[in-house]
Amino acid sequence: MTTPTNTVADAAATRKRRMSRILGLGLLPILLVTLFVVLGLIEPRFLRSANLINILRNASFLMLIASGQMLVLIIGGFDLSVGAVVALTSVATALSMTGLVSVFPEAQLFVVLLGVMAGLAAGSMIGVVNGLTVAFMKVSPFMVTLGTLSIASGIALYATQGVPVYGMPDEFTREFGRLRYLNLPVVIYVTFGVLVALWWVMNWTRLGRYIYAIGSNAHAARVSGVSTTFYIVVTYTLCSFLAALTGILLTARIGSGEATLGGTLMLESIAAAVIGGVSLRGGVGRVELVALGALFLALVTNAMNLVRVDSKLQTIVIGVVIIVAVGIERFKSRGKIR
Amino acid sequence: MSASVDGPDLSASRSHVWFFGFFAKYGFLPVILIALYVGFGLVEPAFFSGANALNIIKQSSYLIVLATAQMFVLLTRGFDLSLGMVVSMVSVASSLVMAGIAPNGEGPVIIALLAGVFAAVAIGAMAGAVNGICVAYFDINPFVVTMGMQGIAFGLATTLSGGFPVLDIPVLLNKGLAQGAWFGVIPPPVAVCLIILAASYFVLNRTVFGRSLYLLGANSRATEVGGIPWRRYNMLAYVICSSIAAIGAILITARAGTGEPSLGGGLVLQSIAAAVIGGVALRGGEGRVIHVVLGGLLVTVLSIGMNLTRVDGFLQEIVLGLVVVGAVFLDRLRLKIRL
């Protein structure tokens, strides 16, 4: 009923939309560059290479988890459990490594490999549960992932009783966790690889095409022969997998398994995705922009640290940023006649 | 969507109607509630004691207050994720006000208490107004708005308190609002809870505002076409939600005897769980005061039962998560039975 047929309104609207798309794409890089320049001018410590690498590293963690969140948002869902998945993965990895290392003290590499697999599996399981429940029960993804959030972090806390797990092999914490190549931490390369792969998936594969199609109009996808339930499960699993990967990289970095890891990541992942232009109504979103969104958040956080804004105040800033970003998105799409 | 299936006309046999009608109205909840009570009692006989029964009622009143708050926004097809952190923020802020006027109970204690309560409700209402304006007038997803507010309120709570409990609040708060009994029989939190329930019942069932909440939750565009100022009412729902949560915060602060920045951690989940388990629909437009009471009782019985049977605290969090997912299943099931 609300589809436009009036060519007059439509021609104007199309033009306006094209403009806003260019603006939407152009605004974030411009904002980033401005922020970068301003910070460089007012705070010389900002431009030190150690600081820049630090920003990139923090942004990498966020990019990974936010791109997972993006997949779920594009398909028209939501994942509140990503932070808890990070915690669960961290604990599962650490516990299985410390357990295995006493059994196979010689084969450290083997232990590391098994531990990483265990962590990834544990984290991805949550995604499978999320996906199955959302796809087959057709319940609000929000409630489901709120529930699994509690379950995952409960398991992580219960397994460790809230105490950090130490004693993972040095191969993992020292050599992998602090590994650098060309002076850049390995996490940056991993993230870059994952982002490129995701970009390819979203643009050049059937899976990506269907994620967009389902989020855009699930009914249309279904009658066109797309198995929506299957792809929903795959998408939630991918999201949790990426969160689990983040959890493993974070665990390697801090050197212990922590049930409290990833507390703010849920909020930040949604923030990064939304700043990157992902629509909460599904169907719209691009990996490269989400990466920029994550970089933006990392820059803002770094700036606040440099000028010594209390870390507690920072959650306020992130809260405001989320609301404003979604508000702008809302405002932009208001002109759309759909 | 399909015009041909515009409306099924139900005419099943009488007994079925009664049977399903009962579940459609109250869910399986009363049955589960009794089963849980008896079950815990069999495992741990102390559960059956009168003192424990009183404790259940007393403890559940806190949750019921918060779940009632949550219900006001759930009815509008919304959500309030910030509820827990608003409780923390209000707890800290009102404690600071009280401690400022009458540190350690030295000074005008009554004025301090009144000012504290006033500040609590005012701050709560303000947070609610921000949520409500963003949701109702700017059409921003309630979930994102309240999630942002959660961050903001958490930041304010920890900043205001520096991360530590506010200790020097008047003891009278604890004595008057948590301990003992009003009129010799009724524990203060239960009394406050009953007042809130009665007021909510009246507002929801006897006022144009309450009616409009149901109507707009069921179909906001229909209320717009019907000339109801739904945006205003939608915003007010968030204000009321946060205001009731603020009263809950005062009660909880009184119970703890200190203003705590970490008070509200698990409360969002619990309040939503209680309301939804009780039978408040996630898709809006459905939910009654009795639902919240039943849901609040259930979650409390579960938690006290697990404490008495010495279930690990972290394990309880897992159980709560399962209960939330279970509640969503039940919500779907109710819908299926009805249609």
Place this chain on the structure above:
Amino acid sequence: MGTQDKRDMASGDTAPVDQSGGSDPSLLIEMKGIDKRFPGVCALDQVDFDLRPGEVHVLFGENGAGKSTLINVIAGSFAADGGSYMFCGEKLGRLTPYHAREIGISPVFQEFSLAPDLTIGENLFLGRELASVGVLNKGEMRAQAKSVLEDLGFDLEPHARVGDLPRAQQQMTEIAKALLREVRVLILDEPTASLSERETDRLFEIIDRLKSEGVGIIYVSHRMAEIKRVGDRVTVLRDGRKIGTVDADAVSEENLVEMMTGRTFDAFFPKIEHRPGDVALATTGLTTKNRQVIDVDFSVRAGEVVGIAGLVGCGKSELARAIFGLHEITAGALMLYGKTITSPTPSQMLKSGLCYFPSDRVAEGLSLSRPIRENVSLAALDLADFASKGFLKIGSEKARAAAIVDKLQVVPLDTEKQVEFLSGGNRQKVMLSRGLARDINVFLLDEPTVGIDVGAKTEVYNLIKEMAEAGAAVVVISSELPEVLHLSNRVYVMHRGYLAAELTGEDITEANVLAHFFDRDHETEETSSKISEGSGP
């Protein structure tokens, strides 16, 4: 529901054996005794249907007669509860939409199966992308999309995002999507409802070509001219039953309408005595912000019914919505009983005695999960009958609602029943009850009979008659031409947001109205390009 039991027994098993024995393998589709029930509703009752290669078989009937259920069964979206379905002489088992497309049954529903955020090209291949091991072959798909669109003669750009297209182009995309693969049966559900004359002609050429290739076409339409133009046979459905199949050439409009409604032409549409009095509602130069209504001069007098006709999306519904305050007005004047109203709001218009009844009852008319009583009083909560000072008067509300429901003969009469349990006709009555719950003198009825059965339709028509003869001003906006033609004292035709014509008296004929549906094609395109230049960012 008296026949329910009998039917249950008749279709006790799904009859795996071909009962008739005499199936004809030369038929594309042969359906016998198809039953389809929804909870409490019998949508199809022992319907027979067949389709020959190279013919256009028109399905004709009211909304809710079972046409859309039947094409959904044919396309595999619904499974039939009973009867046999043969495709090219072979019995079909459980058919899914996907499977149906695989064997060459391509439906084009009114509800599009397009993803608005994807491009035309991406939508054409949705669900059957050319890919190897999951990797898309974009170049090949682009080339094929281009050639298919060219072949069909559709002026569509494969890169355009579907959500940005006007409805007519979305319709053409949907048709192209259906024709992309090998088609043996094409189902078209009111395809011309939003197409312009030129696009319609193009569609008919394609239909002729498909016919010559031996494709069978099932065509749902209400328009007589169209049925005569493309149809070979016409099957009429009423209340889920097949009334008959006739040759399109040999049948008159009166015949079809009588078959469709089950009553004589004159009994179906009541004779309304129009006694036009003062101008109740008038607009001059009305233009909305979204430019779906442009420069409209329109008026309705007390005591008359005025019809507004036009293509889907021509702005007829937006005109009423703008008057009621649901679309922003940027230019022009609005007068209600001689009083100028600058920026109307729904509550203000209701207070002034004007009420708009939306076409989409589910989306914006009713609060389905709430009881009848609350829906009756929904638009009147500011009145002393229902509330005072913000407090509800439940007792008085119950009495008033009961009286209104009784007058409109809503079934069930129980006002505490949730509206979602009501049939389409009764839902419509509940919504119309708003006009009785408060003092309403100007009724804007947007598609008042969409999705309701014949009996309820006559009741709605009689209600319109009653209101008009009691001195109310009634505006009927409808896509069902007969409705507009036979109820109205005057008829306005809208086209692309403009008022194209005003017809009175003897001039109110289908031919005249249809002529104005399209006639300004060229003219408006010129103006539109000018306007878009002016209003560009």
